[in-house]
Every structure is written in structure tokens, then in C-alpha cells.
Amino acid sequence: MERTLEWRWLAVIGLLGIAQGFVDLAPEGPWDSRSFTRGVIGLVGITCLYLAWFRFTFNINGVAPTVDRWSRPESTWVTVVVFGACMLAVPTILQWLNIDGNIPEPTGLFFTLVGGLALLNGVYVGLIVRGPLAIKEEE
Known part of the structure; x- marks a missing residue:
């Protein structure tokens, strides 16, 4: 069965979001806290990585296995x-x-x-x- 949903971009964005948590490059953001911004970007990265895994594994859009x-x-x-x-x-x-x-x-x-x-x-x-x-x- 051929894959119909693209998952690679979500995986790349997810890995970049998680990787930035190990360096202090995030801006302060509207809440004036660089560490909070890093955490938010990391959460978005984890979410994208999970969605990429879900698309790769089940070949459908969704979040619940x-x-x-x-x-x-x-x-x-x-x-x-x-x-x-x-x-x-x-x-x-x-x-x-x-x-x-x-x-x-x-x-x-x-x-x-x-x-x-x-x-x-x-x-x-x-x-x-x-x-x-x-x-x-x-x-």
C-alpha cells in the first residue's frame, strides 16, 4: 500500500523543535521568559513528532491509535x-x-x-x- 499522507515534514519540524531545547537560542517571547519559550517550542516539536509517527504508522490523519x-x-x-x-x-x-x-x-x-x-x-x-x-x- 502506497503512503498517501506526508509525514517527513512533521518529523523534521518535530526534531528541530526538540533539538532547540538543548540550546538557548529562543527569544523571550511575549511572556519575557526564554526558558518558557523553549518549552513551548519543545512541546510543539513533540506534538509534530507524534503526528509524524501516527501518519507513518497508520497512514491516516488522526491522533488516537x-x-x-x-x-x-x-x-x-x-x-x-x-x-x-x-x-x-x-x-x-x-x-x-x-x-x-x-x-x-x-x-x-x-x-x-x-x-x-x-x-x-x-x-x-x-x-x-x-x-x-x-x-x-x-x-
Whole structure:
């Protein structure tokens, strides 16, 4: 199936928005705070990166990866759960390695948010395809 939606520009804008958070090049903006401006640009970057991933993965416009959009939920929900658990572990690993002083302060918050949402989504899909919420066909 050929891709109909362009996702590359969103990915580039997202990566640039996130990368600028590591340097202090943002203007003060109307709120007279360079760090707040960097945070806003970073949030826009994360949003663009997520939208690029969504377009690349599902080849449709949207924001919610509902179960009907998954091609093989029976096998991929475990991958999503593992990804979520890894994202939840990243802030702790950054702290153990003493890298947390070299990255923007809210980085741990973003990793925790992404990890929590992915973990919840994966567990929910697992419950409805294999767990107690699965619809069983009557014989």
C-alpha cells in the first residue's frame, strides 16, 4: 500500500523543535521568559513528532491509535507494553548515569507521560484481545 499522507515534514519540524531545547537560542517571547519559550517550542516539536509517527504508522490523519487501526493487535500489544515500560525507566536511568543535569528539566516528565500512555494503551489492547475483556465467539 502506497503512503498517501506526508509525514517527513512533521518529523523534521518535530526534531528541530526538540533539538532547540538543548540550546538557548529562543527569544523571550511575549511572556519575557526564554526558558518558557523553549518549552513551548519543545512541546510543539513533540506534538509534530507524534503526528509524524501516527501518519507513518497508520497512514491516516488522526491522533488516537484506537484498536481498529492496528493491523495485528494480538501480537503487537506486548511490544507497546514493553515500549511503555522502557520509557518509564528512562528518567531513572538518566539519573543513575548522572546525565539528568545535561538535559532540559522537564525531560523526565515527558518520558513518564509517553511511557504511561503507551503502557495504558498496550495493557488495554491486551485485555480486549487476549484477556478477560476479549469477545469470545459462541460455539
